[in-house]
Amino acid sequence: MQKALVKDLTALLGRGAVASDEADLLRYGGDALGVYRAFHSAPRLNERASAVVSPESADGISKTLEYATRNSLPVVPYGRGTGVMGAATAIDSGIVLNTQRMNRILKVDADSRTGAFQSGTVLENAHRALAANRLRLGHDPWSRPIATIGGAISTNGVGYTASGHGAMGDQVLGLRVVLGDGEIVETRAVPEALFGSSLNHVFIGTEGSLGVIAEATVQAFRVPVTWEMLCFDFPEFDSGFEAINEVYGQGLRPTVMDYGDELASDGSGGRETATLYLAFEGSEKRVDAYVSDTTAICSRHDGRRGSEAHVRRYWTNRHASALRYKRNVLESEGPDDARKSRSAYRMDYLHVALPVSKVLEYRRKCERLLSNEGVEVREWSVWGRPEFFSFLISGSENGDDGANLGRTVDRVLTLAQSMGGSMEYCHGVGLKLAHLMEAELGTGMSAAHRIKRALDPAGILNPGKAWG
Numbered sequence: 306m307q308k309a310l311v312k313d314l315t316a317l318l319g320r321g322a323v324a325s326d327e328a329d330l331l332r333y334g335g336d337a338l339g340v341y342r343a344f345h346s347a348p349r350l351n352e353r354a355s356a357v358v359s360p361e362s363a364d365g366i367s368k369t370l371e372y373a374t375r376n377s378l379p380v381v382p383y384g385r386g387t388g389v390m391g392a393a394t395a396i397d398s399g400i401v402l403n404t405q406r407m408n409r410i411l412k413v414d415a416d417s418r419t420g421a422f423q424s425g426t427v428l429e430n431a432h433r434a435l436a437a438n439r440l441r442l443g444h445d446p447w448s449r450p451i452a453t454i455g456g457a458i459s460t461n462g463v464g465y466t467a468s469g470h471g472a473m474g475d476q477v478l479g480l481r482v483v484l485g486d487g488e489i490v491e492t493r494a495v496p497e498a499l500f501g502s503s504l505n506h507v508f509i510g511t512e513g514s515l516g517v518i519a520e521a522t523v524q525a526f527r528v529p530v531t532w533e534m535l536c537f538d539f540p541e542f543d544s545g546f547e548a549i550n551e552v553y554g555q556g557l558r559p560t561v562m563d564y565g566d567e568l569a570s571d572g573s574g575g576r577e578t579a580t581l582y583l584a585f586e587g588s589e590k591r592v593d594a595y596v597s598d599t600t601a602i603c604s605r606h607d608g609r610r611g612s613e614a615h616v617r618r619y620w621t622n623r624h625a626s627a628l629r630y631k632r633n634v635l636e637s638e639g640p641d642d643a644r645k646s647r648s649a650y651r652m653d654y655l656h657v658a659l660p661v662s663k664v665l666e667y668r669r670k671c672e673r674l675l676s677n678e679g680v681e682v683r684e685w686s687v688w689g690r691p692e693f694f695s696f697l698i699s700g701s702e703n704g705d706d707g708a709n710l711g712r713t714v715d716r717v718l719t720l721a722q723s724m725g726g727s728m729e730y731c732h733g734v735g736l737k738l739a740h741l742m743e744a745e746l747g748t749g750m751s752a753a754h755r756i757k758r759a760l761d762p763a764g765i766l767n768p769g770k771a772w773g
């Protein structure tokens with residue numbers, strides 16, 4: 306069966322584009338969802354594809370999908386496998402469609418401030434191509450050195466500059482996409498969609514389940530004339546959050562907003578000072594006004610200006626975790642083993658989106674719920690918008706098999722849903738959150754399923770994940 310598949314795919318795409326040896330199946334078989342965070346879906350991390358194909362163009366993707374539809378084979382699109390929800394993990398006996406060779410910069414239009422890229426282009430390379438034209442990408446996640454344009458669009462990722470430029474999906478102008486049956490379609494890269502919702506939104510954040518993105522045209526942004534970054538320390542979380550709420554309420558729009566507190570390192574169970582990082586950009590006059598207004602607001606809420614050295618360190622180190630991941634996992638001899646060796650911890654990070662008015666109430670409810678379950682909160686934070694609320698938790702290391710932590714995670718996520726929020730703003734659904742999708746979409750799930758059937762009639766694209 307596997308031999309016949311490899312022979313067919315090689316005939317379609319050429320020898321260099323197909324791999325089926327154990328090392329490649331393992332390398333491209335998993336993403337950054339560790340066993341420790343996968344909870345009930347952990348057994349599915351052991352599934353193995355039969356082949357990895359690496360096309361160079363939309364045409365190659367089309368041939369693969371047309372073949373897979375004819376033979377009812379599952380296909381998992383794969384950028385760099387840095388997703389943290391298991392959306393890019395292999396499916397038994399299926400095909401991994403690796404976009405690594407689709408890494409061409411297609412066009413940079415400095416006058417219109419746009420860039421067009423093949424989907425496997427790593428964000429850092431897209432960023433560099435734009436920088437040569439005094440432009441930059443509006444999406445700057447921790448994982449900029451390791452994630453692809455296609456992966457970022459398909460997860461609708463959020464980065465450091467999301468406060469100014471939105472999530473990755475907000476910056477997409479047009480896509481070249483291959484549908485489940487192999488048809489290549491283009492959503493024209495126009496400045497504003499004419500009819501209904503932009504078709505781009507069918508493919509943004511849907512984790513390769515409705516089509517495989519071959520190329521993307523995105524909005525780029527000028528390198529600012531003036532950029533000022535500053536930080537404020539607050540005595541406790543609530544006062545800093547109130548300051549943020551007032552900054553946004555007054556229409557002041559920072560490009561970067563990152564706020565949070567951490568568990569004290571002295572073991573006392575107390576919390577470190579909460580710190581708010583902000584960056585403003587534009588003309589010097591405008592930035593001065595923003596800084597002065599923001600400083601006044603923060604002072605009213607007991608915020609004290611932090612040092613420039615602190616701010617510089619924060620900004621310089623923003624990609625450090627991704628560079629570590631690149632070195633320790635992506636560039637290691639055996640990425641699968643490297644991924645598994647990271648599974649010793651018993652922790653999770655959660656990113657819910659809530660109405661602003663509910664954020665502090667939600668935090669209080671979670672504090673009670675988590676403390677009753679013996680779960681420690683290492684960090685509370687707000688990133689990119691006052692509505693985007695994150696926390697890093699760790700469970701007991703004494704004999705807990707993770708089941709309790711998994712159940713507790715479900716409880717805080719469904720709590721966010723019941724308070725008018727959404728269970729994840731940043732990383733998508735994948736294997737990890739598939740079981741909560743009915744609660745997330747409600748009656749909209751039926752419309753979503755009809756769209757899925759229309760665009761992927763044989764159900765070959767990333768089945769059994771976000772769609773259950």
Ligand SMILES: Cc1cc2nc3c(=O)[nH]c(=O)nc-3n(C[C@H](O)[C@H](O)[C@H](O)COP(=O)(O)OP(=O)(O)OC[C@H]3O[C@@H](n4cnc5c(N)ncnc54)[C@H](O)[C@@H]3O)c2cc1C
Binds near residue numbers: 455
């Ligand atoms: C150290 C580290 C830091 C991170 N920091 C951030 C962060 O700051 N912000 C953030 O949002 N995320 C972050 N992530 C998560 C991850 O980097 C993002 O989810 C990223 O967008 C995934 O990109 P990728 O190319 O690796 O995609 P993959 O993990 O390969 O795939 C992700 C999903 O997209 C689909 N997909 C991939 N390419 C295509 C395509 N061409 N067409 C259709 N579907 C496709 C896959 O099937 C899968 O469903 C971080 C991860 C790590 C390991």
